[in-house]
Amino acid sequence: MKFAKYQPTVTPDLPDRQWPNQRLVKAPLWVSVDLRDGNQALANPMTVEQKLKLWHELVKMGFKTIEVGFPSASQVEFDFTRRLIEENLIPEDVTIQVLVQAREHLIKRTYEALQGVKQAVVHVYNTTSIVQRERVFEKSKAEIKAMAEQGALWVKNYAQAAQQQSPVSQFIFQYSPESFSQTETAYAVEVCEAVMDVWLPTPENPCILNLPATVESTSPNRFADQVEYFIRHLPNRASALISIHTHNDRGCAVAAAELALLAGADRIEGTLLGNGERTGNMDIVTLAMNLYSEGIDPELNLSNPDEWMAVVEEVTQIKTHMRHPWVGEVVYTAYSGSHQDAIRKCLLKQQADEPWQVAYLPIDPKDVGRDYEAVIRVNSQSGKAGAAFVLEQEYGLKLPKWLQIDFAPVAQALAEKQGGVISHKNLYQAFLIHYALTEKKPNISNYQIGKAGEMETIRLDYEQQILEGRGKGTLCALCDAWQNSTGQVVDVLDYAEHAMHEAMDVGKNARAMAYVLLDVDGQKKIGLAMAEDTVSAMLLAVLKGLN
Numbered sequence: 001m002k003f004a005k006y007q008p009t010v011t012p013d014l015p016d017r018q019w020p021n022q023r024l025v026k027a028p029l030w031v032s033v034d035l036r037d038g039n040q041a042l043a044n045p046m047t048v049e050q051k052l053k054l055w056h057e058l059v060k061m062g063f064k065t066i067e068v069g070f071p072s073a074s075q076v077e078f079d080f081t082r083r084l085i086e087e088n089l090i091p092e093d094v095t096i097q098v099l100v101q102a103r104e105h106l107i108k109r110t111y112e113a114l115q116g117v118k119q120a121v122v123h124v125y126n127t128t129s130i131v132q133r134e135r136v137f138e139k140s141k142a143e144i145k146a147m148a149e150q151g152a153l154w155v156k157n158y159a160q161a162a163q164q165q166s167p168v169s170q171f172i173f174q175y176s177p178e179s180f181s182q183t184e185t186a187y188a189v190e191v192c193e194a195v196m197d198v199w200l201p202t203p204e205n206p207c208i209l210n211l212p213a214t215v216e217s218t219s220p221n222r223f224a225d226q227v228e229y230f231i232r233h234l235p236n237r238a239s240a241l242i243s244i245h246t247h248n249d250r251g252c253a254v255a256a257a258e259l260a261l262l263a264g265a266d267r268i269e270g271t272l273l274g275n276g277e278r279t280g281n282m283d284i285v286t287l288a289m290n291l292y293s294e295g296i297d298p299e300l301n302l303s304n305p306d307e308w309m310a311v312v313e314e315v316t317q318i319k320t321h322m323r324h325p326w327v328g329e330v331v332y333t334a335y336s337g338s339h340q341d342a343i344r345k346c347l348l349k350q351q352a353d354e355p356w357q358v359a360y361l362p363i364d365p366k367d368v369g370r371d372y373e374a375v376i377r378v379n380s381q382s383g384k385a386g387a388a389f390v391l392e393q394e395y396g397l398k399l400p401k402w403l404q405i406d407f408a409p410v411a412q413a414l415a416e417k418q419g420g421v422i423s424h425k426n427l428y429q430a431f432l433i434h435y436a437l438t439e440k441k442p443n444i445s446n447y448q449i450g451k452a453g454e455m456e457t458i459r460l461d462y463e464q465q466i467l468e469g470r471g472k473g474t475l476c477a478l479c480d481a482w483q484n485s486t487g488q489v490v491d492v493l494d495y496a497e498h499a500m501h502e503a504m505d506v507g508k509n510a511r512a513m514a515y516v517l518l519d520v521d522g523q524k525k526i527g528l529a530m531a532e533d534t535v536s537a538m539l540l541a542v543l544k545g546l547n
């Protein structure tokens with residue numbers, strides 16, 4: 001690997017950096033750039049209808065600023081902007097944003113697209129990075145700065161003209177020094193200051209300075225240094241909202257945005273699920289859910305991923321990875337036995353009114369529309385806990401520990417045979433069959449239980465014989481009766497029972513479930529039964545075990 005070919009990005013020296021001491025305490029102002037940056041990165045860009053579909057979803061999720069496109073770049077982008085305005089599809093509290101290069105004819109066309117809009121952010125950019133200045137534009141720092149100033153002037157002048165035509169229109173100005181993270185930070189400050197000198201924003205009427213990591217080229221801590229340096233050196237900082245726009249080339253776009261917020265940024269631009277150029281834009285879902293999982297209101301409604309993910313997948317034609325943070329199909333699923341065991345124990349202890357404390361589940365899957373069915377999946381790696389959890393959660397069966405151990409290899413063998421995950425239904429069927437719960441036999445049509453002082457007596461019709469015995473409690477009396485009839489010595493090692501709300505598949509009227517572990521002439525035997533009442537369930541469980 002030819003690593004010597006590359007050099008580290010130059011970032012400012014900031015020994016007194018403050019951002020590491022800060023904490024995230026509130027959501028930033030969110031800006032969705034799905035319809036622009038996200039769309040720009042698609043092999044098949046969205047049609048107007050597809051854009052409209054995503055627009056409605058973004059509004060529903062609570063975005064208050066949405067970059068709707070680059071109207072001067074294509075007819076679809078222009079038409080979509082017009083459609084939103086002409087059909088009055090922009091709610092009062094939502095502001096559209098449009099992107100444009102610092103070129104006059106494009107800026108003019110952009111305002112044509114915006115005619116009649118109530119409020120819009122006009123986002124102008126030119127690139128400021130070293131490589132772009134030297135190798136693409138072949139321009140000096142002064143020339144690049146002049147391009148930014150000129151662009152800012154056109155944006156301001158055409159806004160005035162547009163307002164004269166349509167006095168209802170309000171414009172907010174935004175400038176991006178494109179490739180900010182690969183620009184000398186002091187120079188980025190200089191360019192942005194020049195832009196502000198044209199726009200003359202005030203704290204009451206601020207402009208927006210958007211700092212893009214157009215290509216992510218350094219680690220999040222050094223990007224945070226760049227942002228903190230920029231903010232600390234920007235004259236008239238109070239008159240600018242600082243916005244961050246990170247891309248994900250190093251896989252750290254979310255981390256970089258988080259640290260940039262610590263460094264003082266106010267606003268974040270990104271896309272749902274991180275769609276965007278190359279490795280994508282900063283994923284708003286991940287950042288918002290990161291905040292949520294620490295008890296911070298994300299100020300976006302992400303609670304219905306099935307709905308909004310379907311729209312995103314449809315319009316982008318990109319399938320969400322099954323392990324995508326927070327919303328991937330299996331991100332709340334445990335396959336390993338020890339994880340399943342820990343989750344089961346925590347879920348059983350978790351109270352509705354206390355903070356979430358469940359091992360391996362950073363949030364309650366129900367908050368993002370996932371039910372617990374998806375949480376534990378039984379496969380060949382699952383231990384006893386997975387099967388027990390499913391049987392309890394789905395079928396109300398509370399297996400004693402010894403039964404969990406006894407059933408685990410049955411579940412494992414089934415998983416190996418089927419190759420993959422066992423459905424809950426198949427697992428339950430295997431359980432019923434393995435413990436003969438679907439069998440009608442033995443039949444105990446008639447029994448009497450009585451008391452004789454401390455002892456209980458039992459008389460029961462069983463397979464055309466009469467069994468009779470006595471003991472301390474019904475269980476012992478039945479074992480005694482069995483011993484009297486067969487000569488086998490029976491000991492009850494453990495017994496458990498519970499009520500059932502409804503009997504699944506077997507014995508429609510069954511209301512009780514009993515589990516017994518017996519020692520019969522030194523051999524362990526297990527008996528399980530469902531019946532209408534607990535006594536019948538107990539007697540049947542013992543007789544099944546003896547059989």
Ligand code: KIV
Nearest residue numbers: 125176178179212214
């Ligand atoms: O990534 C980028 O730099 C952009 C700008 C145009 C803001 O998308």
Ligand code: ZN
Nearest residue numbers: 037214245247
């Ligand atoms: Zn971008």
